[in-house]
Amino acid sequence: MENKFVLNLDLGKDKINKNIYGHFAEHLGRCVYEGLWVGLDSEIPNTHGIRNDVLEALKELSIPVLRWPGGCFAEEYHWKDGVGPYEKRKRMVNANWGKVVENNHFGTHEFLTLCELLGCEPYININLGGGTVQEMQEWIEYITFDGESPMANWRKENGREKPWKLKYIGLGNENWGCGGNMRPEYYADEYRRYQTFVRNYQSTPIYKIACGASDYNTYWTEVLMREAGRFMDGLSLHYYTVPHTWEDKGSATDFNEDEWYLTLKKALAMDEIIQKHATIMDKYDPQKRVGLIVDEWGAWYNVEPGTNPGFLYQQNTLRDALVAGITLNILNSHCDRVHMANIAQLVNVLQSVILTDKEKMVKTPTYYVFKMYKAHMDATYIPAEVISVNKIDNIPQIHISASKNGAGDVNITICNLSADSEGQVHIDLRGEEKSKVTGEILTAQHINSRNTFENPREVETKEFNEAYIENGILKVALPAKSVARLTLG
């Protein structure tokens, strides 16, 4: 049976904030060290210590915003340990992630240089659980103040004359857990206190993000919105797609069709989770001023056999491309409330877009999804009406999202969740005439196909021609287990 949708091309009103396509880099495993930072003396070609191959690959994604330094790491991070001459930087224990030595070589200057090289906005998560208000204040002064002050002077001594632009800060991370095991009532008060001392030294005020809930914990959202909603610009939400249990999540590469569907079903749950939190936010903030910031999401499996359990290194298959495609479609559909999202994590940790092994690098299937989907950034969201859609195991076979960009081009991203059946898709295009379709597709032979260091191009996008428009209906024959982007001109 055909999967039928209607798109009213003239009825879009909300903008898909490009920050929904954001990323997250934590001092965890080989994300920052090895994945991004190799150091000034490395034999791996680099720019100011940041590896060139990864930089070039990431530039193609037009990353809008990058969150750093954690995660749980942020709640034990003391920024002053990470500035000044390298030989004097404190060597500390990364207590959350593998208890390895953190030499603090990648600190404030290095992170902000990375953001400048990528052309993205920095999103710094400050230490609320294990830090102090003074430490936070001084960090903001160090980064943003363009006058004479102890911190601005210190920044200049450390080689940076002009301040950086800092738009986003997060006040704590998972303060219900690794960030202090706080109750929402207590955290709401702490948030109110900390945010008071976020001083604006630049013309654009800093956008303040409060620590939000994870999964279905709507009580946290209720308390935060009620007690502190008026003091925040954003409230975070974390949701990870974990196929089985937290104790035994399942393998990233060795899974069967049942686990394929189970994983996709869990990815689809993002829709219901956002709806639940957004409903509470609507009660306190009907104008939708406060953004829901989904600053950690992605698939989380058991680590690759033989790797450090504290490093969260996992491979990335075609299944992850579907998780990314579905999730990004869902985030687009909530763009009236979701103002930013950050997949976890950028390189070598959880659902990464890039994997590295010494001097080698591969782009994962998830990378190609982000590359196809960037067409939605800052475009006007076009809601899709579902007329009829095939069900497999109670989940839809076809999942779509559409937007119209400033030039009038319509981009439609489509996922076929079926592991083995082609999907016939008919989309009734109303409100505007379109005649030309071009497209790209990501699929592969197996549900667990992946890119390895030996075979780095097993899964990559190809041109897609199985779509045409007839009498105002876009007709697509979408191969099983695929993610595609169609552009209508």
Ligand code: AHR
């Ligand atoms: O992304 C890995 C970890 O997951 C983060 O540090 C933490 O915030 C979350 O629990």
